[in-house]
Amino acid sequence: MDIKWKKCKSVTSYASFVAALCLLMAVLLTGSGLLAAMQSIAISPADAFRGDYQDTKAFRQYISYRLEDFIMMAAGGSTGASMGTAAVSSDIAVSEETAAEVWEEAAGELSAAQERRELHNALKDDKNMLYTISYDGDTLYSNAEEGTLDGAAGKMPEGYNFLLYFDGSKVYLQKDGKTIDVYGDGYYRENSDWKVPGYHNFTTDSKSKKASVIIAAAKTPRIYMKADYSSYGEESVSNRLYRLNQDLYSLRSLILFFGLLTALFAVSLILAVRWRKQIKSVNQFIAAKTKKIWVEVKAVLCLGSLLLLMIAGTEVLRELYWSLQNSYDVVYEYDYYVFRITGSIWTWLSYLTVILVCVWILFFLGNDIRYNRNPLSSSVLRSLWNYIFRMFRFKGAALPVQKKIIFRYLPAFLGEGMVVSLLLLLGFRLYYSGTFYSADMFLYVLALTAAGLTLAAQFWYIWRNRSAAEDIEALIQQIDRIKEGKIAEEVPVLTDPDLGEAAKNLNDIRNGLDIAVQEQIKSERMKVELVSNVSHDIKTPLTSIISYVDLMNQEPDLPEHVKDYVKILESKSQRLKSMVQDVFEISKAASRQLPVNIETLDLGKLIRQTLADMSESIERSTLSVKTRIPEEPVLIKADGQRLYRVFQNLLQNALQYSMEHSRIFITLETDGILAAVSVKNISRYELPDRIDYTERFVRGDESRSDGGSGLGLSIAKSFVEACRGSFRIDINADLFVVTVEFRDITSTTN
Template identity: 40%
Template sequence: MDTKSRSIKPALAFWALFFGVNLLILALAAGYSAVHTLGWHGISDAFQSDYQNTADFRRTISQWFYSFADPDWQEHYQLSDQNLLYKVTKDGQTVTTNADGLSPDALPEGYNFLLYFDGETVTIQKDGQEIDIYGDGYYRGEDQWNLPGYHNIPVPQSYAGLTITMAVAKEPVAYIADTAALTGDVITDSGLYSTMDYAARLQFPLILFVVVPLAVGAVLLLWSILWHKHKVRADQAIAWFTGKIWLEVKLVLLIPFFLACIAAFFCLVSLYTARYYTIWFYLSVPVALWWAYLYLNDLRYNFGHITANSLCALLARLYRGGELSWPAGQRMMRRSALQFLAAVPFILGCIVVFFLLFGPTMSRLPIFFLLLLLALAGLFLIAAQLWLMSQNRRTAADVDTLLSRIQAAGTGQASAAPLPQDSDLRAAVEGLDQMEVRLKDALSEQMKSEKLKLELITNVSHDLKTPLTSMVSYTELLRQEEDLPDHVRDYILVLYQKTLRLQAMVQDVFDVSKAATGNLPVTIRPLDFAKLLRQTLADLDEDIQASGLVLRSTLPDGPVWIMADGDRLYRVFQNLIGNALKYALDGSRIYLTLSVEGDRAAAVIQNTSREELPYGVDFTERFVRGDQSRTDGGSGLGLSIARTFTEACGGSFSIRTQADLFTASVTFPLTQTRPQPEVSP
């Protein structure tokens, strides 16, 4: 039971809105027409219980008064209608009357209204009570009696000595006059019965077409407002139904819709101009209104997919489905051909219209039909061109997407969303995705292999350190033995030197492997860069002197603060200076410079190589040596260690070669942090 009541509420809310709005339209139209035709006084008269209180009654009595006061009327006319009794005297003599016994002192039976004019002012009595007709003495409109005696309505001189007595029946009846007893032109109708009857007959239509529709329409409209959420469900249901209608049908129905709007406009104009049409013509107003509601409601809920349910869209989907089996290039060629074919109906339409306008059949066909034919052909051409443009624009967007995906694949970024299934470049993107997946898999395998290799080197280096330490210790003990032949001592010395070299090489390999795997421990703290370089030069002074080379250093006098690990950075410059001493040209100079530029400090070592430097070689790669013959005793790890340690400390390392000039640069950002002062115990 509850489910059924819930399901009917949207329908009730919509029908309440429908009938409420229509009834309000009826009430407003009828009310406006009544006001325009009758005026506010006419509408007010319809709801008066006593016809003698109406503006129409005051107007009728005033008109008869001025007629009775007119000498020409007195001479030529008589009123036979007994609903209005009158007597006119001039200087005490009766001029005209339809009731000889009429007196201002008493009313005949059935008469309750008495008007008496004494030549200057008018006195009115109703039901025995005198009515104040003058108020403040000024006449302002139909709400008052239009009679002489106001300050702004002077009494004509011809009214001097004139008295007029008028008696009005309480309930007028229709009279059939006996004109045989009257002389002159006889007027048989005073208009009083018509005044009462018209007011009585007008009341019912006003109630039926204005009051009742206005009240019921307002109640129904309020009901629909209170049930707004149910009315929204009704709108959605209507939108679901209108969404099933083809777009082309909706466009064709716009023609009668516009005609209904034009008819509704003329209906509204007719209310003002008092021109009236048939009831069917006035129905165009609610028809146009609710037709507009259907269109607006459809746009509100179906705007995003308004073209989905249309004959053209169906044909386009069928065409698109067949197009997917063609290569991308063939699709674009066919679209170009279709663009040309789409223009053919328009061109043919222009030719046909030309011959119809200027040919022998011109008089048989209306111009409107010809223009409509041409317009339809033009609309077809525009629609076809727009659809083809959208398809080409979509293909262009797919090309941009494909290019962006290629760039993303090249930079290692995440790929964009996949293209739709019916995209022209879907196959190309899928091929690119497969290639990207294979590249990622290959790169992952390579990185995995590299990691395993580094771990193997680290483990082997670690395993070699213990026996090498024992070998160094035993060779040291052998060197301390006495009574050994000289040639045996020479052998022991060579063995000792080679063991130390092997130990240093294993340590280098171990350090490089740890740094490459991210396991190199570093302690970052504020460091005076210039002081570190001076200390390194001092420690290597013996090697510098023994090399026969000259080392020129240019260091700032003050401290240059950076954030780095002092031990690791010391090893960096130990390797760089040692590398320069080992490979520099005999008798040449080595230059060490520390400079500050902006917020960075750069240490640069330059030397002229003894051997020709090969072109395109990365000297920071592991086991790369300047001596291709490998007879200098180096391991090829010095520069690799320098670069790895520098980057681990947060700096940047670079090498430049120009002919035989070798330049190594180590750069660190400056810091405002200073080391904490040491506290003595």
């Protein structure tokens, strides 16, 4: 469970790190787009969260400037001048001359009357704003049905809740049936809500006093379309108020989305900082994997990522610059005022994806440089060079020996072939250029002939050595078979007489080895059978001796000296029984006949159980046992009973031969691949060098008479190897260390 939690924690921690970096890029990009969007559509965040678009500064600005246009249309003025003024009055640094130039390009330098008609034609199909423009009591322009708009009476059609009425001197506003105070204290200021005539300091000319304008705005704007299928088909009309309402919704959504991204980034950053150790270990693991990637691939990825990052960054900056420099004015009807930030969301998502991919590629390359001492060690060019170098100079493992021998001559053969080719090309060049003289011809033919003969001789030599190469291959194959223990097959008759004697000697060696091996096998079999028979023959009388000793222990009124004799008999007979059993099991292990039951077991739990069962022996000694065993399971494949006997023997050996009042250290360590158990103790006797302590009946001090049989370590090694583990003894002065290793299967099991 702990291991699963650690893996889950590593995955979760790195996921938080990935999320934090991705969200950081998204927050920066979204934040930049948000600032550009607010500048582009001249809407503040406060206006974005208003429930009614008519309560925004952009709406008041639009109605104010539209009123100015309508008054000029009634009084006979030029609406182009109004456009320039409107551009200057907005929050954009555009001069009147620049605005006029823009209008002239769009309107084609129309006359004042034409301008008024064009503006009316552009606005009349947008029913989100109804208007009626009159002069001296006569209606000049209107897009409302007759009788539906009455400024003096506050009348407007159903679905419209905002009404503006200009009577020639003052403006009257009504919204949802309530009158709006337009003028306040009566003086116009730059921060006034409404830029309309009627202030004490904002008056109109005498001609404008005969004009009257009525404007009604829809409560819920909708999009209006117009079609002329005989010419241009469908097209959208002005829809300015509808666009304004949509821009408010888009900006509000973008602000909320930016807030969500920021909150998620903060949470991910906190988790990433808290789990930075796990993130570091995962980065090291990733660096170990990326180290194997060729450096040429890394270089291409790095350069490609930098190039794409520059392109995507340039495009993002260009989009932001366009939004800042081309922000639409609330009055312009012909300007491209669609909200670019949200209107081209897929473009921004593609930019973000490209930027994130490039950033992550560069991050992993930097991570590779950080944790790998030599990140340039893996190179496709170096690998190719080494492959060619090994092919022509060394013995490539994938080729037979005869081909390797022939390949050694190929560089010289190919080099001579290139010389001949160059000479031929030079001859053709000189011949066709007309600069081939007789003396030069003689030298050229001589050089070409020498090179050709050398090439032919080289080819002939390689061809003649094919049989020798095949015979060498046969000899090497036979040597490999003998090394692997396959000595039944003889070397075939070789065609090369120089190698025939070597083949005969090799066959003699094979025959001698075969005879020696058969003799050794026979000797080992006889030894095992002898030990088994002797052990079996000794068991029967030994069992009788032990039984009679038990009966003597039960006899009453034995003299004290007789009781002492009985105790000695009991001790010696039990020792002999144990020794016979040990010899019998060692013999079976040596002949690979020892039965083992391989199962999955917890190595740490087995060691703790062994220590608990031998706690009495440990307490009776003067020694102390120190352990370092991990709490989490360390799983291996072995026979639990055999391995229990191994650790019992190792601990008994340490208790018996350690220096008094010293310590025994037992440690269990794993690196995820191998699990190693070490038993360390200080010997009370001097440990002689060059002694194999795992041989049968071997003891460190031959003069000792402490009851040891010299079989404990031999049994331990035999049982460990029977369970597919490794057993090793290391000696440093009087420090005696036994190490037992098994393959750790904890990760694969979980």
